[in-house]
Amino acid sequence: MTVLVDDPLIASMSIRRALPVHESSRRLRELSRECPRVYGVAVMGDLSRRRWWPLAELVSTDRLPRMFDAALAESAGPAAVAQQLAATFAHVVVGRVIPLLALEGRAWDTGPENLWAHVDSEGAIDWVGVTDPTLRALPDDPVFDGRAAVIDDGIVALPSEAALTTWVAHRSHRALAPLFDRLAAVSDGAMPVAAMWHAVGVAAVGAATRVPVLAGTSEMVSMRRAQAVLDALVGFGAPVRGAARPGPGKLLLN
Template identity: 45%
Template sequence: MLEPVTVCPPRDSRLAFGTACHRLRALQPDHPRVYAVAAMADQGKRRWWRLADGIREGRVEVMYQRHAAEMSNADIAAEVVATALIHAVVGRVMAMVVSEARAWDPGLENLWIHSDNDGGIDWAGLSDTTIRVLDGDPLAEEDGVVALPCERALYVWLVHRCLPALTLIQDAMAHCAGLSVRRFWSLVAESVVGAATYVPALANTSSSEGARRGQAMLAAFEDRGLPVRRVCVR
């Protein structure tokens, strides 16, 4: 008599991503979308737009015009829009970096944006939910996870992946709102430092380690010649 064959169900390659986002949603239970992102495979497309397409199709200009019409100061409106877009690209992923030394892919072609009822940004999503970790991380052998050799490699990779999106946003903000290069990259720095400052307290992780990781990320931006910690005159 043949013995029954035990069939192991396939492992969900998005398990690591889902678990990570559960932790990020828990950072602010009343506002769970502040730091987490969505897997686009689980989402309908209503109110979602691909970041690369949206920037090229003028969505940034529309967002700016809407905010400028509602605010008394057009410069502040420009910074509000730029900050929201920067947070979608780098602020959210830095929440994971500073608390866990892990990251998803913030590449331009991987990012989606979700608009709220007022046309603002209230969420972000990913086409590819692969998580990057450091060699030796307990998740390194899991499906949907790629290990990088060291922490420095993580920052270099993150900056490389963030830059196309941030550059397009910066160009769009300069064109429609006259936002300067110096001010844009200072907002990028504020997004990184903000995550490094607030997330460790929310996640109950080391504040000194979070600050160190934030500064390491800024150093990686600087190594690419970006004015995140110095005056840039153009």
């Protein structure tokens, strides 16, 4: 039996105006009711900012070196820490938005100025927030219901699935490229930047594989959209596809 966890951080949110991102995040949280922060995002205007910080601080401050050093003190070596942090950033930026893209054809802005991270008492990132709650969506999204495709209630239509997945890839690339460069510098090259981008591919494919199972929706649609994001990232010069397949099937990273 699945247990619904009353998460104190989620319960403390003060939502003054319900937006599409709130409804989408609620549906995503229901996919993992025992761990409700696994999916969805918070809207920064709804909560206290204790233990929250802008993701961009990892590039502009000493936060990333401090995170690296703290993890290194408990790890086997710098390569392991770099791999762990790269996987975390890949999940924060891409791995979290893919479930919404796969299930609802919607996406929040994953750009560097929009994402915030929440950390637990040990300093590990356990949730993600957005300052701008506006979603981008497919033109046939039910919220439009025949109305204008660009409306002032927190959601904007893009013209096609290709446009939506390309936008997600572009904004994600803007966030991750400087993060990975910074991580490579902080770790003194312990992990190649190309390998960090491979972690993005793993995060996208992993999310696109798990979510349809949890939601009972189309695996084909989910994987098609995730692969379109990866294709667009490749177009932006990000080597997200590895040289070897990580598992069976033809819809993975190659």
